[in-house]
Amino acid sequence: MKTFNAPIAGANYTADIRNYPWHRPPDISNYDEGVDSLLGKLKEPETHELVFSMLDLDMPISTVVSTLMMQSISKGKFAIDLSILMAGPVARYISIIADSQNVKYDMGVGDADRIKITPTSLKMALGILEADEAEEIDEATEEAPAAVSEGLMGAPELAQITQASDDEQASMLGLNVEEEEPTNGMA
Amino acid sequence: MKFEDAVKKSIKAFMQGKAPSATTAINKDGLFYSPEYFDDLEKTLMEEAPKKAKKSTGSL
Numbered sequence: 001m002k003t004f005n006a007p008i009a010g011a012n013y014t015a016d017i018r019n020y021p022w023h024r025p026p027d028i029s030n031y032d033e034g035v036d037s038l039l040g041k042l043k044e045p046e047t048h049e050l051v052f053s054m055l056d057l058d059m060p061i062s063t064v065v066s067t068l069m070m071q072s073i074s075k076g077k078f079a080i081d082l083s084i085l086m087a088g089p090v091a092r093y094i095s096i097i098a099d100s101q102n103v104k105y106d107m108g109v110g111d112a113d114r115i116k117i118t119p120t121s122l123k124m125a126l127g128i129l130e131a132d133e134a135e136e137i138d139e140a141t142e143e144a145p146a147a148v149s150e151g152l153m154g155a156p157e158l159a160q161i162t163q164a165s166d167d168e169q170a171s172m173l174g175l176n177v178e179e180e181e182p183t184n185g186m187a
Numbered sequence: 188m189k190f191e192d193a194v195k196k197s198i199k200a201f202m203q204g205k206a207p208s209a210t211t212a213i214n215k216d217g218l219f220y221s222p223e224y225f226d227d228l229e230k231t232l233m234e235e236a237p238k239k240a241k242k243s244t245g246s247l
Contacts, residue, residue, distance in 0.1 A: 031210045035220040066194045085210060087194040088201020092225045100232040109199040
């Protein structure tokens with residue numbers, strides 16, 4: 001018998017769906033009104049300082065905008081889809097203000113994190129790597145980095161490694177320990 | 188897609204001069220905060236910026 005992995009029908013009627021601001025209709029549902037409200041908020045000294053402090057910390061504008069949007073969504077000001085639409089104008093406005101004040105910024109929408117596709121990587125992915133290239137790659141990967149011998153946790157050098165004598169090893173293994181005979185009539 | 192990714196995508200599209208088409212269609216007069224509006228705003232602010240700089244250096 002199959003077990004159902006879904007809410008019980010009608011379970012939504014048992015909870016108060018107006019618990020959170022984002023459960024209620026948003027305050028603003030018009031694009032222009034929303035952008036106007038956000039630009040007005042950005043002109044407030046507190047928000048202005050916060051935004052430019054974040055840019056000074058090398059945060060990309062996309063992160064700053066996401067933060068502002070999340071704040072507004074959590075207060076029930078905008079719906080999520082409208083806030084995504086408004087992200088572009090708000091980011092553009094912040095970039096214009098930053099330019100006019102000679103503040104360096106990163107939009108954060110580039111492909112910096114993307115892994116570049118090279119002919120070699122493509123050949124490796126397709127499994128058509130030529131023998132010479134494969135050898136070169138193997139040699140490059142085989143070169144092990146030099147072991148760190150300094151510091152408390154560093155690997156000891158070969159000269160420092162001393163091997164224990166046979167007697168020492170035997171005693172460590174408990175092979176040459178003479179058994180003590182019990183006294184006081186316990187035998 | 189995460190919210191942050193959607194925001195990035197939206198920003199990228201707007202920076203390329205693309206306005207939300209469905210939203211534009213709803214408004215009879217078109218969008219006020221269109222990419223063109225921000226282009227004009229940028230021009231105005233960049234023209235004002237050197238003037239302000241001159242004024243501030245002049246007062247010193």
